[in-house]
Amino acid sequence: MNSDSRSLVRRLFEPATVDDVAPAAKLATYVLLSLWSLVVLTPLYWVLITSFKGPGEVDNGPFYIPFVDFTPSLQAWDFMLLQNNTARPYLNSIVVALASTVLAVLIGALAAYSLVRIRFQVKLAAVALFLILLVAVIVAVATFGAPWEIAVAAACALFLIGLFTLIGRTRLAVGNNDIEFWIISNRIMPPIVAVLPIYVMFQQLRLLDTQVALIATYTAVNLPIVVWLTRDFFAAIPLDLEESAQIDGASKFRVFFTIALPLVRSGLVATFLLVLILAWNEYLLALFLSNAKAQTMPVLVSAQNTTRGPQWWNMSVLIVVMIAPVVVISSILQKHIARGLLVGAVKG
Amino acid sequence: MTTTSITVTEAVPRLSWAEWLDRHSGRIMVMPAVVVLLCFAIFPLIVSAYLSLSRFALAPGGFTLRFIGLSNFRKLLTGSQQYHLLGKFGTPGLVQWLVLAAVAAGLLFLLVRYLRRKPTILGTLGRLLSAAMAMCLATVVVVTFAPGGVPGTVVNTLLYVFLGVTVQFGLGLGLALLCGQPIRGRNFFRVLFFIPLMVTPVGIAYTFRMLADMQKGPFAPLLQAVGVSEWSWATQAWSARLMVLVGDTWQWTPFMFIVLLAAIENQPRDQVEAARLDGANGWQVFRDITWPAIAPVAATVVLIRLIEAFKIIDLPNVLTGGGPGLATESMTLHSFIAWRSQDLGGSAAVGYMLLFISTVVCVSFFNFIVRPARRFET
Numbered sequence: 256m257n258s259d260s261r262s263l264v265r266r267l268f269e270p271a272t273v274d275d276v277a278p279a280a281k282l283a284t285y286v287l288l289s290l291w292s293l294v295v296l297t298p299l300y301w302v303l304i305t306s307f308k309g310p311g312e313v314d315n316g317p318f319y320i321p322f323v324d325f326t327p328s329l330q331a332w333d334f335m336l337l338q339n340n341t342a343r344p345y346l347n348s349i350v351v352a353l354a355s356t357v358l359a360v361l362i363g364a365l366a367a368y369s370l371v372r373i374r375f376q377v378k379l380a381a382v383a384l385f386l387i388l389l390v391a392v393i394v395a396v397a398t399f400g401a402p403w404e405i406a407v408a409a410a411c412a413l414f415l416i417g418l419f420t421l422i423g424r425t426r427l428a429v430g431n432n433d434i435e436f437w438i439i440s441n442r443i444m445p446p447i448v449a450v451l452p453i454y455v456m457f458q459q460l461r462l463l464d465t466q467v468a469l470i471a472t473y474t475a476v477n478l479p480i481v482v483w484l485t486r487d488f489f490a491a492i493p494l495d496l497e498e499s500a501q502i503d504g505a506s507k508f509r510v511f512f513t514i515a516l517p518l519v520r521s522g523l524v525a526t527f528l529l530v531l532i533l534a535w536n537e538y539l540l541a542l543f544l545s546n547a548k549a550q551t552m553p554v555l556v557s558a559q560n561t562t563r564g565p566q567w568w569n570m571s572v573l574i575v576v577m578i579a580p581v582v583v584i585s586s587i588l589q590k591h592i593a594r595g596l597l598v599g600a601v602k603g
Numbered sequence: 604m605t606t607t608s609i610t611v612t613e614a615v616p617r618l619s620w621a622e623w624l625d626r627h628s629g630r631i632m633v634m635p636a637v638v639v640l641l642c643f644a645i646f647p648l649i650v651s652a653y654l655s656l657s658r659f660a661l662a663p664g665g666f667t668l669r670f671i672g673l674s675n676f677r678k679l680l681t682g683s684q685q686y687h688l689l690g691k692f693g694t695p696g697l698v699q700w701l702v703l704a705a706v707a708a709g710l711l712f713l714l715v716r717y718l719r720r721k722p723t724i725l726g727t728l729g730r731l732l733s734a735a736m737a738m739c740l741a742t743v744v745v746v747t748f749a750p751g752g753v754p755g756t757v758v759n760t761l762l763y764v765f766l767g768v769t770v771q772f773g774l775g776l777g778l779a780l781l782c783g784q785p786i787r788g789r790n791f792f793r794v795l796f797f798i799p800l801m802v803t804p805v806g807i808a809y810t811f812r813m814l815a816d817m818q819k820g821p822f823a824p825l826l827q828a829v830g831v832s833e834w835s836w837a838t839q840a841w842s843a844r845l846m847v848l849v850g851d852t853w854q855w856t857p858f859m860f861i862v863l864l865a866a867i868e869n870q871p872r873d874q875v876e877a878a879r880l881d882g883a884n885g886w887q888v889f890r891d892i893t894w895p896a897i898a899p900v901a902a903t904v905v906l907i908r909l910i911e912a913f914k915i916i917d918l919p920n921v922l923t924g925g926g927p928g929l930a931t932e933s934m935t936l937h938s939f940i941a942w943r944s945q946d947l948g949g950s951a952a953v954g955y956m957l958l959f960i961s962t963v964v965c966v967s968f969f970n971f972i973v974r975p976a977r978r979f980e981t
Contacts (some may be wrong), residue, residue, distance in 0.1 A: 288792050294793065295881075302806070313819055317821050319821065365635065373632075375630075397650075444958050445913060447935045447939065448958045449651065450941060452647035482636065506627075536802075539916050540934065553806075553917070557808075568907045574803075574810060581802060586848040593797065596861060597862060597865050599863075
């Protein structure tokens, strides 16, 4: 078809080729996408410029463009970063996020790998006995005031006796899929249900308001995600590579660390980044488990409201330093993080 | 053959530490994860169940726990705390009764349709539970929205979950369809649109409070021009809920967007081109090619979002503090507030209600939406 033979309207509303977009549709697309870009950027822009304002610039009405309608100052930055102790929560956040992510990825990847490669048979009766004893211990300690050391020891003894006598004869067993489903389904549990006992547990262990408590809890919370994602990466690597290594006499651990892990490197990076950001942003558990010493950034930021009233300029500094790392990481490494999300979503 | 059997018999007597490790490597590898989850999920879950059935009180030198059966739940569902969890019931008018009748009829229709095929006992029980849950939730929502009613935290949570996820899905799908076209700069938009998902929710909450400030926020001149500057969104139930939803949508639309975009890019290109050549318009291509291709992923992504949406606390807590009144309080926040006022039993009971509702809803969604959607996958 000759382009001259088409009227102007047709040229506007019909694509030139099948895999192209009509000019009018293209224009509409760009307008809509730009609108959403504005929606995305406005909050980020506003919090950034507010951090360079002082009380005067905030209170005397909105000012939009630095150097044009107000003079930016580093006053709030100086106040929050140098005079206030923001470094400590920041360091807490970094330590807790990094340590819990490393632990979660390591433990989760190990579990995922063994669930993919090794066949498990766990006797259903053993699981049932374990749960019954666990309930019994909790009831005994909570209602009858039994010392918990004795209760736990008695339960362990009973469990071992049961394991070696009765349970060996039962048939019903749970396999790999059940274990995997159980691990992943932990993510459905709202953390608020678990956090009260965890709080009491750390109180008893005198670990409340320490980084250790947060690291352990975050590891547990993010473990299901790691297993869920890495499982697929491991399942995708060909068996023969590992088999040849095993024939050469390498142990399962050796195969895991020297062959399987390097092969899923990019998947691990995706998982690591996703979990790292989740741990960095976590709020509810930190609210319960940390107080002053181990306070993380989200808790510090949310606490600003009650202690100082809305001093937007100072708050903005905190928000900027809190979200800057994740914004930078997620825009540079978007491909990797999105990969983690995609594996999770596409499989289910 | 003989040589191998000889080596094996020789190896058995001197079973070294390394060999034992290798033999049990599977268990050792999975054990840390199981132990961590036992300590931080199963054990707390059981203790929480116990807490929800008892009364907690501070006593000199510690605390006391007294077993009181289901009265924490009774208090929340029918007693003095009913207004908090379920809300204050209004008097349903004709419209409300009609809506309820429609929901009941729809559920009955689905149940009967299932029973007329080959029903199994487990399938029937599961469907009955899902239908009962849907009916209960629908009743609570309708009755508290009736004139004179005030919604409680269950209704707020459902609002965040269902309205929020619907809006986010719609926006995410729209943006993904726009970005899935062969246009220049799509990678730029992809990176940009992804950012909000990763921003700390607490930070989002404060930022939106700043943006929505009626006197000093960036939109204040606009609002003054319209003449609503005296009005404050934080004092009205619906505008406060809307603010929480706006913040939540800003954060979670990218999740839908990024996953749906990947699904759209994986749709069969040749089919799309063939349909275009045959003169199919955009809507027809979407309905007959794109949607069937992305439906499984769409169902899954909504499921993941549902699971996470039930846990919402950061935004309502920081943005509105749950107010005005209880208007924006989610169930997690309700549980947290009960904990702060030393009502550990009530707090655990609210947590368990949330666990029950979210599990039934998510499992139902998985069984009745995600599974059928995936069945069409080839």
